[in-house]
Every structure is written in structure tokens, then in C-alpha cells.
Amino acid sequence: MKNIVIFGAPGSGKGTQSNLLIEHYGLGHISTGDVLRNEIKNGTELGKLAQSYIEKGNLIPDDLMVDILASVYDSFGPAHKGVIFDGFPRTIPQAEALKEMLDKRGHKIAAMIELDVPEDELMKRLILRGQQSGRADDNEETIKKRLDVYRSQTQPLIEWYKSEGLHHHIQGLGELNRIFEDIKKVVDNI
Numbered sequence: 001m002k003n004i005v006i007f008g009a010p011g012s013g014k015g016t017q018s019n020l021l022i023e024h025y026g027l028g029h030i031s032t033g034d035v036l037r038n039e040i041k042n043g044t045e046l047g048k049l050a051q052s053y054i055e056k057g058n059l060i061p062d063d064l065m066v067d068i069l070a071s072v073y074d075s076f077g078p079a080h081k082g083v084i085f086d087g088f089p090r091t092i093p094q095a096e097a098l099k100e101m102l103d104k105r106g107h108k109i110a111a112m113i114e115l116d117v118p119e120d121e122l123m124k125r126l127i128l129r130g131q132q133s134g135r136a137d138d139n140e141e142t143i144k145k146r147l148d149v150y151r152s153q154t155q156p157l158i159e160w161y162k163s164e165g166l167h168h169h170i171q172g173l174g175e176l177n178r179i180f181e182d183i184k185k186v187v188d189n190i
Contacts, residue, residue, distance in 0.1 A: 030084065035068055
């Protein structure tokens with residue numbers, strides 16, 4: 001079972017590399033943003049509860065988020081080869097809750113893959129993405145704020161995964177296929 005946390009700043013290529021991993025290894029994909037939108041759209045009890053927090057402008061509590069992710073994780077069935085967790089966890093308490101949820105199922109995180117891209121390159125990618133997509137949150141000021149939040153929230157999480165022996169650093173700058181080959185070397189050895 002290859003349960004993998006893919007990790008990186010906005011614009012680091014997580015989505016692109018996740019799609020390549022899913023296609024190559026036949027893994028499931030759990031993106032917190034997609035999951036929340038689907039739960040809310042489908043009117044599930046968990047989705048209604050999540051929506052009540054969102055409507056009030058509050059963050060969804062970790063325990064509720066883990067319950068939602070557990071529901072999606074279980075929907076892959078017992079024969080699945082593993083899952084890519086994209087966008088979760090973002091904090092140490094979330095990582096601990098995810099570990100506990102998987103432990104209850106006799107599963108575990110096999111690797112945390114960090115895509116590391118220099119900040120100037122992230123800025124270029126995100127500004128270009130904003131110009132191409134018209135995304136309002138991809139302007140320079142907002143991007144800087146998102147990168148600051150990412151760094152402050154996630155550095156402790158990187159250290160936590162290092163202490164668990166699960167952290168794998170991948171240079172996310174360069175040719176797409178070379179980056180994927182580096183990731184495959186990690187995944188093939190877990």
C-alpha cells in the first residue's frame with residue numbers, strides 16, 4: 001500500500017505530479033479542496049457540517065476534516081493500491097490525526113514527498129497561472145501572503161515527517177519528466 005503525502009508550496013507542481021503518480025501507479029487521489037466541494041455538493045451530513053463552518057468564515061476543525069477524508073479513503077475499497085493525499089495534512093496535529101486514522105485501518109503513510117521550488121520561480125509560475133486562468137488569488141500580493149503562510153505552517157510539518165523517517169526532498173525545478181523520474185525512485189522503494 002503506497003499512501004503518499006505530496007507536499008509543496010502553491011505553484012510547486014503538486015497537481016501535475018499527483019496526476020502522473022495516479023496514472024503510473026493506479027493510486028487514488030484525495031485533494032481536500034475537491035473532497036470538500038463534493039461533500040457539500042452531494043449534501044452529505046459531513047458536507048452540511050463543513051458548509052456550516054465555511055459559511056461562518058471559520059476553518060473546518062481537524063477532526064471533521066479527518067472524518068471527511070476517512071470517508072473518502074474508505075470509499076476506495078480494500079483492494080486499492082494506495083492514495084495520494086494532496087493538500088492535507090498542513091499542520092502537525094493534522095498529520096497526527098491522519099496517522100491515527102490510517103493506523104485504525106492497519107495502514108500508514110509510506111512517504112511524504114516534498115516538491116521544493118525556489119520562491120522566485122513559484123512567483124513566476126503563479127503570476128503566469130493567474131494571467132492564464134484569471135484566478136483572482138494569483139496576484140503578486142496574494143501570492144506572497146500565501147507563500148508566507150505556507151512557510152510558517154509547513155516547516156514544522158516537514159520536520160515532523162523527517163522525525164518519522166518519511167520525508168523525501170525532491171527538487172521541483174527543471175524538466176517535468178526528470179522531476180517525475182526522481183519521484184518514481186522514491187515511490188518504487190517504499
